[in-house]
Amino acid sequence: MATINLRQVEKKFGSSYAVKPLDLTIKDGEFVTLLGPSGCGKTTTLRMISGLEAVTSGQILFDGQEVTWNHPSQRNIAFVFQFFALYGHLTVRENIAFPLQAEGASRDEIKRRVLEVAQMLRIEHMLDKRPGSLSGGDQQRVALARALVRRPAAFLMDEPLGALDAEFREGMRAEIKRLHISQNATTVYVTHDQVEAMAMSDRIVVMSNAEVQQADTPTEIYHNPANLFTANFIGSPGMNLIAGEYRDGQVQVPGGAIPVDDGWRQVLANGLDGDGKVIVGFRPEAAEVQPTGALAGSVYASDLHGGYSMLHVEIAPAQIIHARVERRVSFAIGDNLRLGIQPDMVRFFHPRTEKAFAKEERRS
Amino acid sequence: MSDTRIVQIFILPTVILLICMNIFPLIYSLFLSFTRFSVISDAPPEWVGLANYQAILTDPRFWNNFAITGRYALVSVALQTIIGFGLAMLLRTKFKGSGILTTLILVPMMLSPIVVAVFWKLIFNPSAGIFNYLLGFTNINTSPEWLGQTDLALWAVVIVDVWMWSPFVMLLALAGLSAIPDYLYEAAAIDRASAWFQFRRITLPQVMPLLLIAVLFRTIEAFKQFDLVMGLTGGGPGDATETVSIRLYKLAFQGQYDTGMSSALAYVILVIIIAVSNLYIRQLNKARG
Ligand SMILES: Nc1ncnc2c1ncn2[C@@H]1O[C@H](COP(=O)(O)OP(=O)(O)O)[C@@H](O)[C@H]1O
Ligand SMILES: [Mg+2]
Numbered sequence: 001m002a003t004i005n006l007r008q009v010e011k012k013f014g015s016s017y018a019v020k021p022l023d024l025t026i027k028d029g030e031f032v033t034l035l036g037p038s039g040c041g042k043t044t045t046l047r048m049i050s051g052l053e054a055v056t057s058g059q060i061l062f063d064g065q066e067v068t069w070n071h072p073s074q075r076n077i078a079f080v081f082q083f084f085a086l087y088g089h090l091t092v093r094e095n096i097a098f099p100l101q102a103e104g105a106s107r108d109e110i111k112r113r114v115l116e117v118a119q120m121l122r123i124e125h126m127l128d129k130r131p132g133s134l135s136g137g138d139q140q141r142v143a144l145a146r147a148l149v150r151r152p153a154a155f156l157m158d159e160p161l162g163a164l165d166a167e168f169r170e171g172m173r174a175e176i177k178r179l180h181i182s183q184n185a186t187t188v189y190v191t192h193d194q195v196e197a198m199a200m201s202d203r204i205v206v207m208s209n210a211e212v213q214q215a216d217t218p219t220e221i222y223h224n225p226a227n228l229f230t231a232n233f234i235g236s237p238g239m240n241l242i243a244g245e246y247r248d249g250q251v252q253v254p255g256g257a258i259p260v261d262d263g264w265r266q267v268l269a270n271g272l273d274g275d276g277k278v279i280v281g282f283r284p285e286a287a288e289v290q291p292t293g294a295l296a297g298s299v300y301a302s303d304l305h306g307g308y309s310m311l312h313v314e315i316a317p318a319q320i321i322h323a324r325v326e327r328r329v330s331f332a333i334g335d336n337l338r339l340g341i342q343p344d345m346v347r348f349f350h351p352r353t354e355k356a357f358a359k360e361e362r363r364s
Numbered sequence: 365m366s367d368t369r370i371v372q373i374f375i376l377p378t379v380i381l382l383i384c385m386n387i388f389p390l391i392y393s394l395f396l397s398f399t400r401f402s403v404i405s406d407a408p409p410e411w412v413g414l415a416n417y418q419a420i421l422t423d424p425r426f427w428n429n430f431a432i433t434g435r436y437a438l439v440s441v442a443l444q445t446i447i448g449f450g451l452a453m454l455l456r457t458k459f460k461g462s463g464i465l466t467t468l469i470l471v472p473m474m475l476s477p478i479v480v481a482v483f484w485k486l487i488f489n490p491s492a493g494i495f496n497y498l499l500g501f502t503n504i505n506t507s508p509e510w511l512g513q514t515d516l517a518l519w520a521v522v523i524v525d526v527w528m529w530s531p532f533v534m535l536l537a538l539a540g541l542s543a544i545p546d547y548l549y550e551a552a553a554i555d556r557a558s559a560w561f562q563f564r565r566i567t568l569p570q571v572m573p574l575l576l577i578a579v580l581f582r583t584i585e586a587f588k589q590f591d592l593v594m595g596l597t598g599g600g601p602g603d604a605t606e607t608v609s610i611r612l613y614k615l616a617f618q619g620q621y622d623t624g625m626s627s628a629l630a631y632v633i634l635v636i637i638i639a640v641s642n643l644y645i646r647q648l649n650k651a652r653g
Binding site: 050051072078085090 | 545547548550551552553554555556557558561565566569570
């Protein structure tokens with residue numbers, strides 16, 4: 001198992017950044033997910049860690065040892081590719097045995113370990129088939145088996161579930177999580193699917209535009225997004241973000257005024273520009289329909305999600321906020337209502353820097 | 365008129381042409397192979413049964429022809445495969461000028477075999493040719509006479525054939541190599557495979573189908589080899605380079621114009637080529653999995 005250190009690692013293709021200078025430490029046994037929209041540099045980061053892609057500058061350390069310029073084969077890692085990258089001309093058994101044969105393990109040992117890992121992933125009945133004849137989920141199991149069989153120091157996975165049908169995805173997600181727990185192997189996992197990231201990770205690194213936006217636990221990322229990008233990107237729908245003006249202990253927004261907790265007042269007074277412009281954010285589940293709520297609006301749409309309903313409320317022309325309400329609550333389109341917002345779930349962002357304000361006590 | 369009718373009318377000219385030009389000669393020559401017959405004599409074909417085949421299979425000179433052809437095909441195709449594949453491995457990674465170099469290497473393949481034969485005759489010429497000079501022989505009296513010595517003539521033909529056709533193997537091998545996806549090598553690098561292990565377990569099996577096709581084509585061509593040998597040695601000296609097709613030509617169109625016997629020989633060659641091709645095709649199917 002290994003600790004992975006990235007120090008000011010960057011990658012340029014031509015003159016444009018695929019990954020801007022990035023610092024990241026992945027602890028021994030940790031499950032870290034790189035999450036972000038397509039093209040934000042996740043794959044490139046992972047490939048630099050693996051050595052498949054050379055860094056433009058910066059350092060990569062495994063367990064304190066510099067490996068920046070080491071060949072992938074010298075890093076003792078396993079890589080699970082997005083499209084499996086199985087050896088199509090070999091059988092499943094030969095695919096899984098490949099890393100062991102490459103290091104010259106004995107016939108008996110290869111046989112034993114291939115069987116062991118095949119049983120763990122429940123693919124022992126397809127060992128003599130060619131990968132091309134298997135379903136996507138089974139191919140991904142084979143790819144996982146090939147990665148696991150060598151007991152590497154770290155697993156790098158590039159959207160391993162991206163090519164699977166939705167029905168397979170949740171099952172495989174659980175399988176990978178279980179494997180991680182049983183192997184306790186350092187894992188760097190790339191996905192653009194936030195649900196996956198939330199469900200599996202010890203820590204999530206949110207990336208956008210070749211930059212790390214925030215690296216923290218799923219809970220922190222969800223409840224205390226560091227900037228507008230993360231606030232909006234995480235959650236479906238993302239955080240409600242309303243531009244307003246801070247005045248006299250309240251933020252004036254279209255549709256009403258949101259009261260500001262004592263703890264925030266000083267922070268906002270110090271941090272905002274002179275005009276008091278601020279962006280208020282709160283999650284859909286922080287809003288409740290109340291007769292005396294702070295925000296007034298009319299129902300724009302309402303959809304039932306099984307366990308709950310999502311209300312889309314228009315608080316000003318073309319400005320919609322989302323509120324998650326009990327599934328029994330139903331409104332007709334156009335109904336007027338008021339929304340109350342749980343004060344401890346309100347967050348504030350600076351409109352110019354787009355960064356979140358932090359309460360003083362949390363910062364220390 | 366029904367659609368089938370129209371279809372039949374449209375394909376009729378082709379079918380007639382095919383029957384006249386291919387099917388009829390094929391069947392007629394099969395018939396002639398069981399007869400004594402010469403196209404330049406007025407005598408009609410005289411049925412002799414299997415006598416022609418028996419003569420071919422018992423005559424040591426025919427066996428010698430087959431042995432020469434076999435040796436020639438084996439050595440020539442083996443060398444072409446090794447050199448062609450080697451060139452392909454070298455030209456696989458692009459470098460400055462690799463495109464032009466590839467095109468230049470392909471030039472010999474595009475020349476007419478007779479042209480190639482004519483100027484290789486000059487190259488092999490013991491007094492004026494550059495070949496011996498490049499090999500370091502400067503004394504005309506002791507330098508080898510490539511096309512004139514019985515022990516060298518077949519090698520000389522092999523050298524020219526390899527020069528001319530290795531590029532063909534290279535071309536197919538390059539196509540095979542470029543079709544191997546990069547991710548296989550990335551996966552292999554992650555799996556800590558050495559360069560040799562990657563070559564053996566990924567590169568070779570992946571190009572094998574195309575390489576086998578190249579070998580199949582070249583083997584068939586080598587068995588049929590005629591123009592190059594005719595132009596270079598005419599089958600000589602003596603019968604040192606008398607391949608079966610040279611023999612066939614001599615039999616059919618020289619001296620007695622022994623049409624019956626030459627038809628029989630043509631059929632024997634056909635059967636051998638079909639048999640060899642089938643062996644390759646079986647291998648090919650195996651390589652494809
Ligand atoms: N080999 C390459 N050559 C040029 N540009 C590349 C290459 N690989 C990736 N990029 C660019 O780098 C950026 C990040 O790509 P990538 O890391 O694949 O993103 P992600 O995996 O997050 O979708 C993209 O803009 C992509 O176009
Ligand atoms: Mg990617």
